[in-house]
């Protein structure tokens with residue numbers, strides 16, 4: 210037979226076998242053979258490196274490996290020389306959250322196409338390399354290692370750099386002039402750097418340099434803690450507006466109506482369409498009212514509580530929580546407010562007013578503002594903004610099944626980031642002592658930018674001891690609060706962690722399975738992750754979105770760090786904000802490369818995620 214014919218025949222029959230980067234495959238096998246790893250990777254010589262190897266991504270024609278992502282797989286020891294450096298087409302390397310030690314792999318200098326290098330949270334030591342070789346590098350994260358020596362001036366040759374994170378190492382000496390216009394994020398905190406911040410870097414916030422021994426010329430005298438201090442709102446920003454008797458009359462009418470209504474209403478965390486029994490407020494007025502009690506509006510509140518409008522308004526039960534029932538009051542001019550009727554307020558009038566006035570000062574994009582409050586012997590009301598998309602709880606759990614619009618990953622991430630910012634801001638109030646005390650999905654809404662926004666602030670303080678929560682809400686409560694009945698910032702962090710797990714799993718904090726079994730979300734997630742079937746953790750609705758597996762796993766790890774049993778071990782809210790924004794940043798990095806990635810089904814990627822959860826995150 211003609212040899213050419215055989216060649217053509219072979220090419221036609223075995224095209225898939227031919228399309229494989231054989232040399233890259235060998236380089237990866239050599240790497241794995243020479244490094245200790247505590248979790249098994251299914252890198253088999255017999256299977257296709259491009260389709261079947263966890264953490265490996267090839268280019269579209271399967272001729273080269275272009276990305277290697279092995280976060281948290283328990284790699285230990287130095288990176289073996291002359292292995293990964295042979296992946297000459299690789300663009301993304303992520304080996305973060307392992308235990309890799311030794312010096313920076315000098316042969317990475319051969320990886321000219323490298324754009325993203327994540328080596329943070331390892332045990333690297335010794336000095337940083339000469340950076341001038343990687344002119345394509347856009348993201349470099351070497352934070353949380355043991356690098357020492359000075360920052361090489363060659364770093365300024367990285368002209369495409371957008372993110373540089375060298376924080377939490379042992380770098381010393383002066384900070385070189387890093388004049389890279391594309392640089393957007395810089396973090397040199399927690400090193401041993403001296404001298405001054407060069408002019409080229411003065412545009413970065415002071416926390417980027419904190420925890421060093423820099424001289425005070427740049428007004429950074431011996432800053433040892435990263436601090437993004439919230440700007441203080443000065444002066445009495447609360448103005449009690451005295452409303453005439455006519456409005457007070459209305460309030461009493463409204464109260465009466467609300468009371469009648471609520472007696473008929475069954476307890477529902479979020480009412481479905483059928484529960485929206487509208488009640489006209491235009492009923493008969495009550496005569497007996499206490500002249501000393503008034504609806505108090507906060508400054509900047511331009512709500513037109515016009516009596517005529519209000520009398521035509523209708524109220525509808527929005528939800529019922531531990532602190533009371535919330536109603537939606539819709540005015541005819543399309544203004545809508547949420548009115549919460551508090552039950553079991555234990556604090557006196559003065560104390561209540563003081564608390565409300567301090568809450569009235571809180572103005573932040575991610576905190577739902579208080580509009581007004583009302584206190585009388587029998588009734589305590591707070592009026593706040595109404596969000597027409599409903600609470601995160603309703604968005605996440607409402608109308609599962611046919612006709613439901615799934616809550617996409619982007620939205621969930623924005624909810625989590627916004628909520629973190631809101632809670633962090635709340636925690637910075639009252640000299641850093643304010644506690645929310647009731648973080649849960651039904652208290653988080655979407656603000657106009659689509660980010661999470663926290664409502665129900667500070668009510669825990671006027672309701673102590675805290676009332677026992679409704680069943681679903683009990684799942685948010687930190688274990689120590691059950692005994693002490695006292696919420697703390699650390700218990701807020703716990704509740705926030707439950708919210709993250711809820712966003713990831715699509716499951717309520719406490720829910721029933723098919724049988725009568727009651728499942729606690731936190732325990733369930735722990736058991737699933739411990740059994741290493743992490744893929745099962747994620748909400749099926751999320752399976753349709755490509756390239757989010759790393760982000761989901763990262764959020765899972767953050768969520769689990771919040772729900773640890775010991776309050777002192779939970780991260781601070783301000784730290785969580787940075788961690789959550791870190792997920793977002795990784796997301797930006799993923800997008801450009803996604804075009805070159807081969808099509809992989811979402812479920813395959815979820816299975817990838819299952820294998821990259823580091824065992825260290827499983828702290829029950």
Ligand SMILES: *[C@@H]1O[C@H](CO)[C@@H](O)[C@H](O)[C@H]1NC(C)=O
Nearest residue numbers: 251256261262263813816817
């Ligand atoms: C290896 O694991 C990945 C992700 O779990 C999976 O997609 C792939 O099919 C596995 N390969 C083999 C040969 O089992």
Ligand SMILES: *[C@@H]1O[C@H](CO)[C@@H](O)[C@H](O)[C@H]1NC(C)=O
Nearest residue numbers: 273296297298299321322323
């Ligand atoms: C580096 O990337 C460029 C552009 O994507 C590509 O043309 C080139 O072949 C790559 N280099 C190697 C060694 O693969």
Ligand SMILES: *[C@@H]1O[C@H](CO)[C@@H](O)[C@H](O)[C@H]1NC(C)=O
Nearest residue numbers: 285286307308309310331332
């Ligand atoms: C990192 O190194 C330190 C000491 O150098 C050691 O105590 C620690 O266990 C190492 N961590 C890992 C994850 O290997």
Ligand SMILES: *[C@@H]1O[C@H](CO)[C@@H](O)[C@H](O)[C@H]1NC(C)=O
Nearest residue numbers: 300321322323324344345346
């Ligand atoms: C990296 O830089 C080289 C030289 O500047 C360029 O030829 C190559 O295309 C770049 N690679 C990528 C992936 O951008």
Ligand SMILES: *[C@@H]1O[C@H](CO)[C@@H](O)[C@H](O)[C@H]1NC(C)=O
Nearest residue numbers: 329352353374394395396787
């Ligand atoms: C740098 O990395 C540390 C930990 O690895 C992280 O806490 C910090 O937020 C990062 N800095 C920036 C600017 O992203």
Ligand SMILES: *[C@@H]1O[C@H](CO)[C@@H](O)[C@H](O)[C@H]1NC(C)=O
Nearest residue numbers: 334335336355356357358359
């Ligand atoms: C950096 O650390 C290594 C050990 O990891 C040590 O031998 C070396 O002296 C240190 N260099 C500096 C400049 O501190």
Ligand SMILES: *[C@@H]1O[C@H](CO)[C@@H](O)[C@H](O)[C@H]1NC(C)=O
Nearest residue numbers: 352353354376377378399784
């Ligand atoms: C910095 O490193 C220390 C010890 O390695 C660790 O305890 C600390 O959490 C790290 N800080 C950050 C912000 O990651």
Ligand SMILES: *[C@@H]1O[C@H](CO)[C@@H](O)[C@H](O)[C@H]1NC(C)=O
Nearest residue numbers: 357378379380381399400401
């Ligand atoms: C920082 O430098 C001081 C003295 O220069 C040294 O004692 C200290 O151990 C260094 N800290 C770190 C984290 O390297």
Ligand SMILES: *[C@@H]1O[C@H](CO)[C@@H](O)[C@H](O)[C@H]1NC(C)=O
Nearest residue numbers: 401402403404421422423424
């Ligand atoms: C900070 O630097 C000054 C001199 O620049 C030195 O005297 C001092 O010991 C340093 N402090 C630390 C903690 O390294």
